Amino acid sequence: MGRVGSCYDNAVAESFFATLKAEIGTRVWATRADARRDVFAYLTYYNHNRLHSTPNHHTPHETRACYRQTHALAA
Numbered sequence: 001m002g003r004v005g006s007c008y009d010n011a012v013a014e015s016f017f018a019t020l021k022a023e024i025g026t027r028v029w030a031t032r033a034d035a036r037r038d039v040f041a042y043l044t045y046y047n048h049n050r051l052h053s054t055p056n057h058h059t060p061h062e063t064r065a066c067y068r069q070t071h072a073l074a075a
Contacts, residue, residue, distance in 0.1 A: 019046075 024042050029035035047060045058066075 020039075020042060024038055029038065050059060
């Protein structure tokens with residue numbers, strides 16, 4: 001990961017943006033503030049409510065919280 005020409009460099013970002021486009025659409029907002037509000041609302045949903053299959057059907061927020069607790073106890 002991270003090498004020039006690696007096809008995996010942007011896979012996670014491209015996957016996220018494809019999901020973002022699919023879930024909030026590609027419409028044109030009246031103002032930049034409206035677009036920003038909708039994107040931030042989606043990010044809140046994505047991180048706190050939307051279940052993801054990779055981290056065992058948990059939200060990213062739950063995954064990070066469990067990761068911190070596990071590493072804090074090990075240290």
